[in-house]
Amino acid sequence: xxxxxxxxxxxxxxxxxxxxxxxxxxxxxxxxxxxxxxxxxxxxxxxxxxxxxxxxxxxxxxxxxxxxxxxxxxxxxxxxxxxxxxxxxxxxxxxxxxxxxxxxxxxxxxxxxxxxxxxxxxxxxxxxxxxxxxxxxxxxxxxxxxxxxxxxxxxxxxxxxxxxxxxxxxxxxxxxxxxxxxxxxx
Amino acid sequence: xxxxxxxxxxxxxxxxxxxxxxxxxxxxxxxxxxxxxxxxxxxxxxxxxxxxxxxxxxxxxxxxxxxxxxxxxxxxxxxxxxxxxxxxxxxxxxxxxxxxxxxxxxxxxxxxxxxxxxxxxxxxxxxxxxxxxxxxxxxxxxxxxxxxxxxxxxxxxxxxxxxxxxxxxxxxxxxxxxxxxxxxxx
DNA sequence: AAAACTCAATACGCTACCGTATGGAAGAAA
DNA sequence: TTTCTTCCATACGGTAGCGTATTGAGTTTT
Numbered sequence: 066x067x068x069x070x071x072x073x074x075x076x077x078x079x080x081x082x083x084x085x086x087x088x089x090x091x092x093x094x095x096x097x098x099x100x101x102x103x104x105x106x107x108x109x110x111x112x113x114x115x116x117x118x119x120x121x122x123x124x125x126x127x128x129x130x131x132x133x134x135x136x137x138x139x140x141x142x143x144x145x146x147x148x149x150x151x152x153x154x155x156x157x158x159x160x161x162x163x164x165x166x167x168x169x170x171x172x173x174x175x176x177x178x179x180x181x182x183x184x185x186x187x188x189x190x191x192x193x194x195x196x197x198x199x200x201x202x203x204x205x206x207x208x209x210x211x212x213x214x215x216x217x218x219x220x221x222x223x224x225x226x227x228x229x230x231x232x233x234x235x236x237x238x239x240x241x242x243x244x245x246x247x248x249x250x251x
Numbered sequence: 252x253x254x255x256x257x258x259x260x261x262x263x264x265x266x267x268x269x270x271x272x273x274x275x276x277x278x279x280x281x282x283x284x285x286x287x288x289x290x291x292x293x294x295x296x297x298x299x300x301x302x303x304x305x306x307x308x309x310x311x312x313x314x315x316x317x318x319x320x321x322x323x324x325x326x327x328x329x330x331x332x333x334x335x336x337x338x339x340x341x342x343x344x345x346x347x348x349x350x351x352x353x354x355x356x357x358x359x360x361x362x363x364x365x366x367x368x369x370x371x372x373x374x375x376x377x378x379x380x381x382x383x384x385x386x387x388x389x390x391x392x393x394x395x396x397x398x399x400x401x402x403x404x405x406x407x408x409x410x411x412x413x414x415x416x417x418x419x420x421x422x423x424x425x426x427x428x429x430x431x432x433x434x435x436x437x
Numbered sequence: 438a439a440a441a442c443t444c445a446a447t448a449c450g451c452t453a454c455c456g457t458a459t460g461g462a463a464g465a466a467a
Numbered sequence: 468t469t470t471c472t473t474c475c476a477t478a479c480g481g482t483a484g485c486g487t488a489t490t491g492a493g494t495t496t497t
Contacts, residue, residue: 072443072444072445072493072494073444073445088365089365090276090278090361090364090365092276092278093365095483095484095485096484096485096486097483097484097485098483098484100445105444105445105446106445106446106447107445107446107447107485107486108444108445108446108447109444109445109446110445111445111486111487112443112444112445113444116485116486117484117485117486168364171361171364171414174414174415175276175357175361175414177416178276178354178357178414179274179275179276179279184416187415187416188416188418188419191415191416191417191419191420192416192419192420195417195420195421196420199420210426210427210430211430213420213421213427214427214430214431214434216420217412217415217417217420217421217427217428217431218408218431218434220411220415221407221408221409221411221412221414221415221431222404222407222408222411223407223411224410224411224414224415225406225407225408225409225410225411225412225414226403226407226411228357228360228361228364228407228410228411229360229373229377229403229406229407229410230363230370230373230374230377230378231377231381231403232374233374233377233378234377234378234381234382234385234399234402234403235381235399235403240396241396241399241400241403242403244396244397244400245400245403245404245407248400248404248434258463258464258473258474258475259474259475281453281454281455282454282455282456283453283454283455284453284454291474291475291476292475292476292477293455293456293475293476293477294474294475294476294477295474295475295476296475297456297457297475298473298474298475299474302455302456303455303456
């Protein structure tokens with residue numbers, strides 16, 4: 066009994082590409098290895114995408130939309146819950162146990178250091194994100210300058226700490242990161 | 252008049268490789284492109300190095316030594332000058348005008364996400380660096396936990412902010428970064 | 438059932454890249 | 468001057484990777 070053909074659509078390719086990107090960086094995202102990852106050959110890839118750059122652009126657009134939707138969700142807070150929302154935003158990225166979205170975040174940012182298209186997407190995402198946290202800080206009663214500074218500090222911290230290896234320096238990273246989060250959020 | 256042969260030694264190769272790494276990342280560090288960058292062919296490369304991995308290891312060792320010497324210099328402070336030394340440490344990496352060492356820092360860290368040897372070197376460098384700033388914070392009168400947290404926060408911030416694109420969010424980044432540095436250092 | 442459409446496999450040509458082997462060139466030592 | 472040492476150039480073989488062209492297979496439409 067010949068099984069029905071399992072069809073891969075363009076979004077499936079983009080999703081798989083995003084996984085490879087997160088783990089291997091942009092140089093690891095290869096047409097033939099991606100096809101192999103999906104258990105097909107590259108004929109299918111070239112049906113869906115013009116070339117590798119087309120895939121890159123699709124992955125970036127997908128990442129951008131996902132990040133912006135996420136940040137808007139994370140920073141939606143009832144009055145009086147702003148600090149909790151800010152702490153949650155930090156927690157989502159910086160907690161030793163919950164690192165959601167960090168691998169691809171770092172991969173895209175490293176790519177952006179060398180690719181102008183990626184750099185522009187990162188700029189859009191950063192602008193939106195910083196604006197969201199800025200509004201939370203302002204709702205906490207901070208002035209313009211301080212709200213801006215804390216927004217930058219928040220994201221700089223979560224991205225930066227993900228690049229570091231602190232385990233030999235401090236044994237209780239959970240407590241340490243909680244301390245930092247509290248200082249950033251208020 | 253035939254000019255004397257300009258001889259490249261192993262350190263010259265390592266230095267050039269470090270420049271390429273900083274700008275193009277580890278995947279951009281190719282034997283043949285590196286040789287071309289140095290205006291020779293790869294015969295010379297293979298005289299000095301066994302293979303590409305040998306070059307990688309040499310570059311990492313070189314980076315580690317340079318970083319550790321730098322941090323020890325930067326954090327050498329007369330009593331009463333600890334805050335100034337901490338602010339200087341932040342300034343060296345995070346100032347919009349002075350980004351010394353950041354490109355290669357980010358390149359090595361991204362590489363370390365995927366390479367166990369690089370990861371171990373990063374761990375060594377981080378451990379040393381955090382210990383240096385920790386001692387400065389302790390000398391400022393902070394307790395163990397706070398000194399540790401601020402050390403992590405300092406480096407997380409400088410690395411993270413280098414990955415971000417804040418220009419559209421805030422026009423006066425110098426003042427903003429000064430505000431953050433002050434909050435981290437005391 | 439035949440035709441049209443969608444999706445995927447494969448062959449091909451070309452380039453980049455790595456590492457090895459061999460020979461050449463320059464400088465130093467005998 | 469000859470020999471030895473150090474360093475470099477080149478040729479070669481093999482693989483990875485990209486994109487294009489062509490064909491095959493499954494599904495949908497007529």
